Amino acid sequence: MKHRSISTPAIIHLFAAAHAFIACMSRLVDHIDDLPLTVLTISLIVIIALRYHLKTELIAVWTLIGTFAGYLLGGSGALLIEMILPNPIVASTITTALYTELLGWCIYLFSRRRQAQQERPLGWNPPLAQLLMLMALILLFRISYTLIFSSDYFAQSSIYQEFQRLFSNTTAVLMLLCGNLFLVGFRRHQIAHSEVRRLLTTLLIIAYSALLALLVYYDFPHGNNYPFAWVPFLRLFAVTLLSDIVVFALMKLLVYAFTSKAALHSERGKKHLAQFRYNKLKMQINPHFLFNSLNILDYLVQEQENERAGAFIRKLADCYRYMLKTEDEQLVPLSEEVNFARKYIDLLQERFTSGFVVHFDLSESAMRKHVIPCALQLLIENATKHNIVSPEQPLVLTITDRNEMLIVENNLQLRLSRQASTGKGLKNIRDQYLDLSDRTIQIEQTKTHFTVQIPLL
Numbered sequence: 519m520k521h522r523s524i525s526t527p528a529i530i531h532l533f534a535a536a537h538a539f540i541a542c543m544s545r546l547v548d549h550i551d552d553l554p555l556t557v558l559t560i561s562l563i564v565i566i567a568l569r570y571h572l573k574t575e576l577i578a579v580w581t582l583i584g585t586f587a588g589y590l591l592g593g594s595g596a597l598l599i600e601m602i603l604p605n606p607i608v609a610s611t612i613t614t615a616l617y618t619e620l621l622g623w624c625i626y627l628f629s630r631r632r633q634a635q636q637e638r639p640l641g642w643n644p645p646l647a648q649l650l651m652l653m654a655l656i657l658l659f660r661i662s663y664t665l666i667f668s669s670d671y672f673a674q675s676s677i678y679q680e681f682q683r684l685f686s687n688t689t690a691v692l693m694l695l696c697g698n699l700f701l702v703g704f705r706r707h708q709i710a711h712s713e714v715r716r717l718l719t720t721l722l723i724i725a726y727s728a729l730l731a732l733l734v735y736y737d738f739p740h741g742n743n744y745p746f747a748w749v750p751f752l753r754l755f756a757v758t759l760l761s762d763i764v765v766f767a768l769m770k771l772l773v774y775a776f777t778s779k780a781a782l783h784s785e786r787g788k789k790h791l792a793q794f795r796y797n798k799l800k801m802q803i804n805p806h807f808l809f810n811s812l813n814i815l816d817y818l819v820q821e822q823e824n825e826r827a828g829a830f831i832r833k834l835a836d837c838y839r840y841m842l843k844t845e846d847e848q849l850v851p852l853s854e855e856v857n858f859a860r861k862y863i864d865l866l867q868e869r870f871t872s873g874f875v876v877h878f879d880l881s882e883s884a885m886r887k888h889v890i891p892c893a894l895q896l897l898i899e900n901a902t903k904h905n906i907v908s909p910e911q912p913l914v915l916t917i918t919d920r921n922e923m924l925i926v927e928n929n930l931q932l933r934l935s936r937q938a939s940t941g942k943g944l945k946n947i948r949d950q951y952l953d954l955s956d957r958t959i960q961i962e963q964t965k966t967h968f969t970v971q972i973p974l975l
Contacts (some may be wrong), residue, residue: 531624570629844891887974
């Protein structure tokens with residue numbers, strides 16, 4: 519019997535209900551303890567992340583964001599809802615449930631997007647010991663902050679007043695953002711051991727938070743005459759360090775998302791380019807094309823058509839020379855592609871002595887645009903491969919341009935004995951255009967005509 523697993527949205531709803539229940543019960547018995555809520559939040563993040571094979575680094579970042587954002591927003595959110603529903607228990611319950619739903623859906627959508635970017639699912643064995651250690655450290659850090667903010671050091675000042683002091687200082691906010699951008703990119707430096715890199719990053723975050731706390735304490739750049747006192751400074755430093763960690767985690771997540779997307783796009787482009795080059799190589803050594811060319815050349819020699827044979831050899835050499843020349847090129851001018859296509863057409867017309875007609879009607883502006891190498895030749899080859907070419911049923915190709923698109927159209931007269939088309943050639947061209955320009959080719963088939971449009975870049 520096949521077991522049905524619980525869907526991720528259902529898991530999010532269940533955790534939101536559990537959060538709301540614990541928040542409600544803790545306030546009913548007048549014993550407010552955030553530890554169970556923190557454990558539930560960490561469990562929700564880890565369950566969703568493991569379902570979608572997120573890396574341990576991303577799980578840690580999401581856990582930091584989720585636990586501390588909940589701590590910072592929980593109280594202020596409850597106050598806002600309490601203005602509408604003047605009941606502290608109801609307001610706290612609703613705030614906790616809404617935040618859990620929001621957090622769950624954010625990590626769910628992020629995880630699905632990360633998984634969708636993979637061309638195929640990858641096997642993943644999470645380093646369980648490392649993951650458990652990270653979660654334990656984050657939980658311990660979260661408990662420490664709860665104890666600090668509920669201690670006598672904060673008895674005379676609200677935590678939100680300290681946050682207000684920090685974020686009302688424009689210089690400190692700009693330094694907080696710029697400094698964390700530097701810290702996020704710090705791992706790119708050539709440091710051999712990841713443990714050393716992490717330790718240095720941690721020390722830099724602590725030192726930078728202390729510097730920011732000093733700036734805010736003395737109201738830089740305006741300045742004040744406050745005497746230095748350890749208790750107010752440590753209180754401000756604790757808030758600054760917490761803010762620094764959350765901002766660092768958010769930036770780490772955003773930078774990771776953008777860089778991984780760019781890397782994935784680059785890898786996909788390399789794969790498509792390699793596939794396209796492979797197909798070009800197969801075309802260069804295509805036995806049918808080569809044997810047909812040699813048969814035509816043999817016929818011309820037997821008939822003592824020396825001039826035609828010489829011209830045929832030169833055109834055949836020019837075709838192969840062009841293919842080799844453009845092997846490493848991503849784009850070529852349309853004018854060069856058309857010259858190559860004309861030589862290829864001349865070779866085909868030696869094979870199809872009649873019944874094969876090609877009309878070019880291209881504007882000067884189009885000839886200055888660029889296309890993928892051998893794309894036009896491939897479209898011409900496809901037309902002759904899948905259609906009847908005979909004096910009784912001539913195959914007519916029209917090559918023109920319109921609205922920055924190169925249009926290749928032929929009358930449709932499919933061969934009865936033709937092999938089923940795999941579509942790989944058109945797919946490779948489509949993939950190349952998507953990688954280079956995010957534009958795609960357009961294919962249209964009617965009862966009488968087959969048309970392909972490729973972008974002019």
